[in-house]
Amino acid sequence: MIFRVQILGSGSATPRLHRNPSAQYVNVLERHILIDCAEGTQIQMQKYKVKPQRIQHILISHLHGDHYLGLIGLLSSMHLNSRKKPVHIYAPEGLKEIVNMQLHYSKTTLGFDLIFHPLVGNQPEKIFEDKLIEIWTIPLEHRIYCNGFLIKEKEKPRNISKEAIKKHGIPIAMMHRLAKGEDWVQPDGAILPNEELTINPPAPRSFAYCSDTRYSEKIVDTIQGIDLLYHEATFLNNLKDRAKKTYHSTAEQAARIAKLCGAKQLIIGHFSARYMEVEAFEEEAGATFENVKAVNDGDIYDI
Numbered sequence: 001m002i003f004r005v006q007i008l009g010s011g012s013a014t015p016r017l018h019r020n021p022s023a024q025y026v027n028v029l030e031r032h033i034l035i036d037c038a039e040g041t042q043i044q045m046q047k048y049k050v051k052p053q054r055i056q057h058i059l060i061s062h063l064h065g066d067h068y069l070g071l072i073g074l075l076s077s078m079h080l081n082s083r084k085k086p087v088h089i090y091a092p093e094g095l096k097e098i099v100n101m102q103l104h105y106s107k108t109t110l111g112f113d114l115i116f117h118p119l120v121g122n123q124p125e126k127i128f129e130d131k132l133i134e135i136w137t138i139p140l141e142h143r144i145y146c147n148g149f150l151i152k153e154k155e156k157p158r159n160i161s162k163e164a165i166k167k168h169g170i171p172i173a174m175m176h177r178l179a180k181g182e183d184w185v186q187p188d189g190a191i192l193p194n195e196e197l198t199i200n201p202p203a204p205r206s207f208a209y210c211s212d213t214r215y216s217e218k219i220v221d222t223i224q225g226i227d228l229l230y231h232e233a234t235f236l237n238n239l240k241d242r243a244k245k246t247y248h249s250t251a252e253q254a255a256r257i258a259k260l261c262g263a264k265q266l267i268i269g270h271f272s273a274r275y276m277e278v279e280a281f282e283e284e285a286g287a288t289f290e291n292v293k294a295v296n297d298g299d300i301y302d303i
Contacts, residue, residue, distance in 0.1 A: 008020065023035070
């Protein structure tokens with residue numbers, strides 16, 4: 001079952017020929033999610049063969065231009081390509097006014113519903129849930145109101161042991177109750193514990209997107225045990241004072257967060273345009289947290 005993260009933009013505020021500003025595409029169990037939407041995102045989607053019409057949910061971290069200025073163009077293209085299915089947008093409350101103003105002055109009426117879910121809280125909040133996944137906000141420390149996002153699978157039912165069921169003659173009608181963790185009471189009153197009849201399901205997988213933010217350990221509890229952590233690393237550690245002043249992070253600080261939360265893998269991005277190469281970011285972070293990768297546009301990470 002797919003849980004894939006694709007990097008559409010790995011740079012910071014200024015676009016470069018080889019590195020677009022922030023955008024990521026997540027396909028989790030065929031739920032198609034776009035996180036942030038910098039200028040040029042729809043070109044990146046074409047380049048890396050991501051179909052805009054499949055996007056169901058758009059998550060916008062904050063209202064700095066390098067995280068949302070590509071949105072109106074993407075929505076317009078969806079409209080021109082005859083989209084009918086609704087798009088859900090989860091973003092700081094000001095974005096609805098911005099998008100509606102752009103649509104108003106261009107005299108555009110979209111051919112699909114645009115459903116805004118305003119984000120205003122300062123605590124982790126569940127913003128989407130269905131039978132298989134949940135999406136939560138991760139409040140971040142930035143110059144303006146900003147959230148990261150936690151996307152995770154729900155706990156799966158326990159797997160039935162066919163051998164145990166056959167051995168004890170347990171009726172089919174009991175299967176759903178066993179999957180929920182119930183024990184089996186035999187006709188003679190003896191109890192067979194659920195652990196003897198079922199097998200642990202695969203552990204739920206998870207991905208956290210943390211950008212933009214300065215170093216803050218407040219997020220650690222929310223992302224504890226995360227499978228894949230994307231944490232911004234705008235600067236190298238020799239500019240940590242500038243990082244703090246501008247509410248950004250360094251590669252070393254991103255690695256510290258990964259270590260504190262017990263992440264299985266760390267990926268870092270949102271690199272300042274001053275850096276032409278990013279190997280130094282990987283080296284700096286790797287001194288603190290071993291399983292780290294400095295991302296490039298087009299990279300794919302399967303969880």
